[in-house]
Amino acid sequence: MTDTIFALSSGAPPAGIGVLRVSGPSACEALEALTGSVPPPRRARLMLLTDFRDSAPLDRALTLWLPGPGTATGEDLVELHCHGGRAVIAAVEDALSALPGLRPAQPGEFTRRAFENGRMDLNEVEGLSDLLAAETQQQRRAALLMSEGHFSRRIEGWQAALLNLSAMAEAALDFSDEDDVPDDATERRITSSLADLADELGDSLSAPSAERLRDGIRVVLAGPPNAGKSTLLNALVGREAAIVSDIAGTTRDRIEVPAALGGTAFLFTDTAGLRESTSDVIESIGMDRARAAVEAADIILWLGEAAQLPRADAIQLAAQCDRQVAGEGLPISALTGEGMEQLIALLLDRASKLLPSTGDYALHERQRKGVRLLRDHVQAAAGSADLLIIAEELRQAREAVDRLTGRASTEDMLDRLFAGFCIGK
Ligand code: GDP
Secondary structure, three states, X not given: OOOEEEEEOOOOOOEEEEEEEEEOOOHHHHHHHXXXXXXOOOOOEEEEEEOOOOOOEEEEEEXXXXXXXXXXXXXXXXXXXXXXXXHHHHHHHHHXXXXXXXXXXXXOHHHHHHHHOOOOOHHHHHHHHHHHHOOOHHHHHHHHXXXXXXXXHHHHHHHHHHHHHHHHHHHHHHHHHOOOOOOHHHHHHHHXXXXXXXXXXXXXXXXXXXXHHHHOEEEEEEOOOOOOHHHHHHHHHOOOOOOOOOOOOOOXXXXXXXXXXXXXXXXXXEOOOOOOOOOOHHHXXXXXXXXXXXXXXXXXXXXOOHHHOOOOOOEEEEOOOOOOOOOOOEEOOOOOOOOHHHHHHHHHHHHHHHOOOOOOOOEOHHHHHHHHHHHHHHHHHHOOOOHHHHHHHHHHHHHHHHHHHOOOOOHHHHHHHHHOOOOOO
């Protein structure tokens, strides 16, 4: 029989209220043992909790009895909204652990049960995990949509289309077994539906990246030594994160500084100056890393000559405009603040194109890979005239869907995912 688990689901005590959740087959008995009766289901009721071992009062708590399977975990669930004091929570937890069949929950175990009981798919679990970790409003909005199943419902739509197409392909195959050639119209219908589905899957890949949303838009400051990169980085993030000096080659390695501007998370990278040649081995490694950073950047701020622009989409800046004749590009001075407002507006505008707008979810690399695999099988099916191949590709496409929803995930992968949750979630 499944264990009944319990944990404090609200924040660490002391707090105004401490919510203990109990989930599993003995949840109701546990409630009865502490209160002496079972309240009507789904109705909040203020009750005295007593220790069943010595009848001593523990706390007065708002109790909820939620019979499964229509609950968050899919199991019988009890909630005890106790006073959030350390000793109160400790006493109630102690009484709960003394009950037969009850034990403290592992991190993420409530959510794992919800997943295993089909109350959530893997995408909703990941959305929930992101929602709990969200620090910016953008992260919160995208994670909420994912946890509410907006992406999961799209997958269900693809799954229904695949089942339908598989059935059509199998029926056409049976037909051809009887030497009665299926009419071309059926095959054409299957092929064109497959092509439409492959297009739709391809389009869905343009959803913004959840990793980028979480870790920040990668902005790389590049240019020759002494151009003013470190000074600009410090001005952008509002603190002394990079060393400023007029000795060329001071920034020998990349410095990564996360900062939020206008509610958007950015990850700024100050690179070693790109000089034509250097005899310093460490500086030259720094320059290699600078080139790699430039390649991986979402946005490049270029503080060098316009003729040496490292990438066509780099933002050209005319730095130190307070003391130098402004060249090409946006004139800025990290020292006087000139041009900084325009620069930040420009960064936010570029970033907004890479991030989910209101009403969009973002996709993790796992999900993107899953959709790509699914699309490849659907495309292969669409490109074949052989019904046997079409049916086989469709079978593999359905497997890809199962991996996407988590129905075919390995224990290992699930262990890792749920270990990242806190206890009580
Ligand atoms: P980096 O090598 O590109 O990182 O350049 P730094 O930020 O270290 O700056 C090189 C020198 O230029 C330092 O002495 C800075 O104080 C100076 N500097 C940087 N930005 C400005 C600016 O906007 N105005 C003025 N007047 N000096 C600056």
